[in-house]
Amino acid sequence: EAQVTQNPRYLITVTGKKLTVTCSQNMNHEYMSWYRQDPGLGLRQIYYSMNVEVTDKGDVPEGYKVSRKEKRNFPLILESPSPNQTSLYFCASRGWTEKNIQYFGAGTRLSVL
Amino acid sequence: GQQVMQIPQYQHVQEGEDFTTYCNSSTTLSNIQWYKQRPGGHPVFLIQLVKSGEVKKQKRLTFQFGEAKKNSSLHITATQTTDVGTYFCAGPAGFGNEKLTFGTGTRLTIIP
Numbered sequence: 001e002a003q004v005t006q007n008p009r010y011l012i013t014v015t016g017k018k019l020t021v022t023c024s025q026n027m028n029h030e031y032m033s034w035y036r037q038d039p040g041l042g043l044r045q046i047y048y049s050m051n052v053e054v055t056d057k058g059d060v061p062e063g064y065k066v067s068r069k070e071k072r073n074f075p076l077i078l079e080s081p082s083p084n085q086t087s088l089y090f091c092a093s094r095g096w097t098e099k100n101i102q103y104f105g106a107g108t109r110l111s112v113l
Numbered sequence: 114g115q116q117v118m119q120i121p122q123y124q125h126v127q128e129g130e131d132f133t134t135y136c137n138s139s140t141t142l143s144n145i146q147w148y149k150q151r152p153g154g155h156p157v158f159l160i161q162l163v164k165s166g167e168v169k170k171q172k173r174l175t176f177q178f179g180e181a182k183k184n185s186s187l188h189i190t191a192t193q194t195t196d197v198g199t200y201f202c203a204g205p206a207g208f209g210n211e212k213l214t215f216g217t218g219t220r221l222t223i224i225p
Contacts (some may be wrong), residue, residue, distance in 0.1 A: 004176070041199060041217065042218050043156065043201065043215040045212060045214070045215075048211055056212075059114070059206075076206070090155055098160055102146075102156075104155040106154075
């Protein structure tokens with residue numbers, strides 16, 4: 001089954017404690033992206049990757065890092081989380097031949113205390 | 114930077130009534146995409162429009178792309194409880210589709 005898998009689904013942490021949210025896709029997609037969703041603000045793009053070792057900033061990259069060492073994985077790293085990073089996070093992937101259809105993971109709800 | 118606004122933010126309709134959400138971009142778009150997110154779920158791709166003035170239908174859903182390629186609309190005829198969710202439009206921030214700007218979304222609730 002084609003899917004984008006995020007882990008964990010829920011996470012409560014404290015300010016300053018480094019964390020990683022993993023994202024994996026099994027569709028051999030070149031493009032992957034991270035979004036955060038906040039009430040009233042919709043989905044905002046954090047980082048995206050066009051292919052292995054190619055990443056670029058989205059609209060709200062501050063406080064986040066990403067890496068793309070393998071095609072299937074695109075982890076989101078928060079080196080020193082702060083309460084304003086409390087949000088719902090989605091990973092998405094897309095293949096170049098699929099007319100821009102993005103497939104989203106189930107989401108990770110993060111609370112930073 | 115590019116802004117994509119959607120109105121209304123919320124819409125409550127009686128089951129069987131029609132529903133429309135509007136999307137407006139501050140810049141001309143090469144294409145526009147629509148997604149649906151059920152409560153507690155993740156966004157799911159519905160459709161992409163590319164041509165100026167394009168109209169596409171999916172059963173009770175009608176999507177339009179404006180002539181100037183800066184606005185779009187989604188119309189649902191005779192809403193059903195399965196239509197509940199938040200509808201987002203999204204447009205590329207530049208020439209390619211790498212950076213996608215999502216609208217703020219319209220949350221649709223159905224009164225049975």
